[in-house]
Amino acid sequence: MADRRALVTGAGGFIGHHLVRFLKDKGYWVRGVDIKEPEYEASSADEFYVLDLRVPESCDVAVKDIQDIYHLAADMGGIGYITSSHAGITLNNTKINVHMIDAARKFGAERFLFSSSACIYPQYLQRDADVTPLKEDDAFPADPEEGYGLEKLYMEKLCQYFTEDYGFETRVVRFHNVYGPLGTYDGGREKAPAAICRKVALSQDGGEIEIWGDGLQTRSFMHVDDCVEGIYRIMQSGYHLPLNLGTDELISVDGLVDLVSAIAGKRLIKRHDPSRPQGVRGRNSNNSRLREVLGWEPRIMLAEGLVPTYHWIAKELEAPAKAPLAAPAVAAE
Template identity: 60%
Template sequence: MAKRALVTGAGGFIGHHLVTYLKQQGYWVRGADLKRPEFTPADADEFLQVDLRRWEHCLAATKGVDEVYALAADMGGMGFISSHHAEILHNNSLINIHTLDAARENGVKRYLYTSSACIYPEFKQTETNVTPLREEDAYPAMPQDAYGWEKLVTERLCTHYREDYGIETRIVRFHNIFGPLGTWEGGREKAPAAMCRKIAIAKLTGHPEIEIWGDGLQTRSFCMIDDCVIGICKLMNSDYHEPLNLGQDRMVTIDQLADIVAHAANFKITKKHVPGPQGVRGRNSDNTRLRQVLGWEPKISLEDGLARTYKWIENQVRERIRLNGEGAFRSAS
């Protein structure tokens, strides 16, 4: 008999990809979210369009499943999470407390919570050549934003539900996941998607200048979505219950990210550095424990992942221009 799984946040980028991957592994899958996937239909056997801030909706969503993959969150890129602290802390607290408690009420056996590298202390991320972050670096706690604080508190909640109620919880800390079929405009997009959009617009309109927030020297590591969903499932099926990093451990500057995307686009750009939210100065994942625990780590190169992502976003931009003309992107940044 097929395992039955719930994926919350199934209308979002990672959740949508995870639903597809679980179906490929033979699962029966229920998706739940406020919205359906934006770019392609959901592959879920059942999709509940519900508000997971409400306890009764969480109770219905978690009924009759063996596993819960808790991805639902009110979130976005740096521009969004640095300016919507109250909204993020309020909404995500309700989503996660109600979903976890409903899963316990319904006798769910395994529960995977998707946390974030945003939980790591700001004081460990003040240099561009940052020391890769180990899981134990989370404490003493000092996340930069409300988004990170809520993620860290929910990690603790999952730990205590496992200890007190016996539900098998797993905790994964994402490091900058990217790929096709994700938000690429509107303020909630992450850096790789934003960069792909800017360069696609520059290429298709013949205006090579792109804006980059800050001096472009801030550093990150980026992990392709295909690797991410494999890592999620490997962790869920493991016996490891402490928080675990999931990301690439290759660090690049934002300027280098732009150069890699420009190469994928086969287009020469000029960079204009402008004021804007930048987040921490540097961040990278220490994958030592990931390799030890799962015997695996992400395999897809940044160049390959960005080439595939860029191609998809360029097609989105081209279609927008076809329908609305170049003026559709005049104010894009």
């Protein structure tokens, strides 16, 4: 695969960083692009450009001489972050996405994979903690998460139009909540698994832990190793319609806290705070189509995947403030 050139946008972020390593292990030549370098360890990309992909000319630089584009860059975070500024997040992601797909086609990329989200699914189907797993055709009639989810849905359609009108090869992947080592665990963008790991790690045995909502809301969570493998398999498939990528292992937020507490060996008292953002009441992935298309689905159980995640976050929190990484970043011309 060394002759095959891949671009990963968002390579300074959580999933993109793992994906770069996965593609390198497969033998690809990889260019990583992000507005920032990876925070926790240096990128294994062959070259890493620091670029702002809201700018059309930056997208041109990013996609030049590339065949496979894995487009993951986005202004994103957990439910607290994506409900904090609908205007800013929507504007940033609209600019990044339309300029990226336009540049990709213009410069002759062969395949373009877009990282969409379960946030595109209608809120009216997610009002019950005992939720019916969401299948791809449920997306319409639309009622997505405001801002972030609406923009993802728009970009899904743009991918479809590029395929229909220009014969441009696209893939659309709807990730369900992804966790794992090297993911953001503080600062405001963290999602529930990393936030809970951080809070448990910082709590004394027998102490209190703050949980957003009443703890009965439900989700399914996917380990990042399954995520990057799924992304790769979907890119290889000839399938251009949207596909879920998640597990169908539904668990309540309180259940998630219990799993992490058990890994940490701590007994904690839960203090629920209903004034904090909660998002949908229940969300789960229906993987029937994923299984049909790939003959594969994510397989890492939450109780298993949380172990390295918790230990990585706990170790990070023990470490003294780190010096900036010496990353192999080069400024793009």
